[in-house]
Amino acid sequence: MAQKLNTALLQVNLKWEDAQENRSLFSKEIKALSEDIDLIILPEMFTTGFSMNASELAEETDGLSLQWMREMAKLKDAAVTGSVIITENGKYYNRLFFVFPNGSYKTYDKRHAFSFAKEDETFTEGKERLIVTYKGWKICPLICYDLRFPVFSRNTEDYDLLIYVANWPSKRVFAWDNLLRARAIENMSYCIGVNRTGKDGDGYEYNGHTAAYDALGQNITELNLEKPFVKEIVLEKAHISETRGKFKFLQDRDDFILK
Structure with missing residues (x-):
């Protein structure tokens, strides 16, 4: 079990609907990371930007982007996560991959499609939440609009880390x-x-604000970073155990069934 998790947050100006260019951009940033990095977090739809042009951009599950994520994970001996437009059985998904250093992976399909941008008219919503165990850490990775729905993220599994990859x-x-x-x-x-910067092909502007908060809500990154950046932070298991040992708030949580 790793008592510390060295985590890299990659906030970039994504190139609109250009998977090859975006993978190249991320490759350069990832190769420059520290040798002891454990987890690399990319934005939502990190190969294309938040596009509804799924018929032209979607990849098969084992497409170039997943192959690239496996290569990066092996190169840095670290887990890599982010979401990609995927086609499967005639449907489209905003699918997050959590790729382990050995090349194996878990997936999560975005549960809450962003109806304001008509994402629900293109993409099929996921049903199941994903909890990943990695180096003794329990991690719950979610996607962008999921952030607005606290019931879905409620910590019923005592996870240590909640992640949102986004184009916000x-x-x-x-x-x-x-x-x-x-x-x-x-x-x-x-x-x-982890958010992005720049402007997308639909004219929406993004100013980042990628951040990490501890279990008490303290921001452990610099505030309001609105330009492209790569930030490495260290998460400490002791912080979780000490905080929950002192404040036993999770013991008072409600039980519920999510439909």
């Missing part, structure tokens, strides 16, 4: 900042949100 526009970044902090506090876990 600057117009609503106030909500992003505050909801990330709220998810950390209510779930008594680390909460990381």
Whole structure:
């Protein structure tokens, strides 16, 4: 069990609908990371930007992007996660991959399609939440709009780390900042949100605000970083155990069945 998890947050200006260019951009950033990195987090739809052009951009599950993620995971001996447009059985999914250093992987399909942008008209929503165990850490990776729905992220498994990969526009970044902090506090876990910068092909602007919060809601990254950057942070298991040992709030959580 790793008592510390060295984590890299990659906030970049994604190239619109250009998977090859985006993979090349991320390759350069990943190769420059520290040798002791454990987990690499990329944004939502990191190969294309938040596009509804799924018929032209979708990959098969074992397509070039997953192959590339496996290569990066092997290269750095680290886990890599982020979401990609995937086609499967005639349907499209906003699918997150959590790729382990040995090349194996787990998947999560975005549960809450962003109806405001008509994502629900293109993509099929997922049903099941994913809890990954990695180096003794229990991790719950989710996608962008999921952030607005606290019931779905409720910490019923005592996970240690909650992740949101996103393309969250600057117009609503106030909500992003505050909801990330709220998810950390209510779930008594680390909460990381990785967003993008720049402007997409639909004219939406993104100003990042990628951040990591501890189990008490303290921001452990620099505040309001609005330009492309790569940030390496260290998560400590002792912080989780000490916080939950002192404040036993999770013991008072409600039981519920999610339909």
